[in-house]
């Protein structure tokens with residue numbers, strides 16, 4: 001008997017048709033991951049010993065020199081930034097003076113500024129912006145060179161596949177890596193939502209990034225409150241001495257043995273998964289939904305690829321005939337039974353992303369769209 005915890009609390013379950021959005025719980029853990037977390041919760045272990053074993057295994061699985069589990073990608077960005085400052089001084093972050101931290105510089109492309117960079121800002125270093133968030137004057141390697149000084153501790157790069165929401169104008173990833181290599185400056189990549197493709201787990205560090213950050217709670221399907229840093233050994237001795245269970249900033253980013261073990265279980269499954277078969281399943285479900293509404297005077301369905309996170313995974317956009325009806329459609333889908341959560345694609349269209357859906361949920365969405373279309 002599984003317990004209906006949400007029912008007991010009077011909280012409505014939603015079908016997540018939006019994708020791996022944190023506000024509805026990101027993704028669903030597999031039974032194998034839940035089992036690993038349950039088992040981990042039952043006994044005590046020495047955390048550092050568990051970390052060493054799991055991080056070694058995660059490094060192997062992701063074909064990196066080193067790995068570290070945090071309690072989210074946002075936490076990982078903060079820890080990585082603090083570790084870069086510590087590395088620059090050759091001194092623990094918690095042992096640095098406020099002045100030493102404040103005069104350190106972290107370079108970020110202006111086109112990459114986004115709400116997740118609070119994680120980097122709060123480390124206390126000076127954020128040095130480079131370039132413009134548009135295509136009038138694309139950022140050059142020289143522009144990035146000029147932004148580097150003796151105080152530069154790191155370059156933070158927000159990596160996103162084509163079609164993603166990032167503004168244009170930044171210097172390309174390879175150019176950024178070239179400039180950083182010339183100056184021996186670490187490049188930390190926020191690639192939190194950049195799986196799929198699975199090979200981003202190793203490709204970005206193989207290209208030359210010092211470390212890449214992934215969210216454990218998005219498509220990796222690990223614990224919601226988990227994140228993964230992978231990369232080069234040279235930075236990880238600093239990450240290990242900055243992050244939990246060390247005192248200092250790391251203590252604020254507590255990660256439990258359940259998350260550590262759960263993320264490992266999830267990554268094991270993710271790298272072993274048949275990603276081609278999964279994409280083919282999504283394509284079939286999209287094709288059948290398009291066919292379902294073929295010739296419908298009110299509803300039309302189209303395939304979109306890549307998705308708005310820049311992931312090479314197909315999704316659907318369902319459009320209703322009435323201009324400006326998207327907000328009302330979202331409301332009715334959310335307030336209906338079952339409750340369906342998604343986002344607007346434009347003023348009369350909504351997204352349905354198969355990534356977080358089961359077959360029975362897609363069936364339920366198709367049938368609910370058939371009802372909603374008549375009341376818009």
Ligand SMILES: *Cc1c(COP(=O)(O)O)cnc(C)c1O
Pocket residue numbers: 022071072073074075116190191192193214215216217226227
């Ligand atoms: C989701 C996301 C994060 C935060 O990841 P969490 O694991 O939820 O902390 C950071 N950066 C980007 C670009 C993201 O999409």
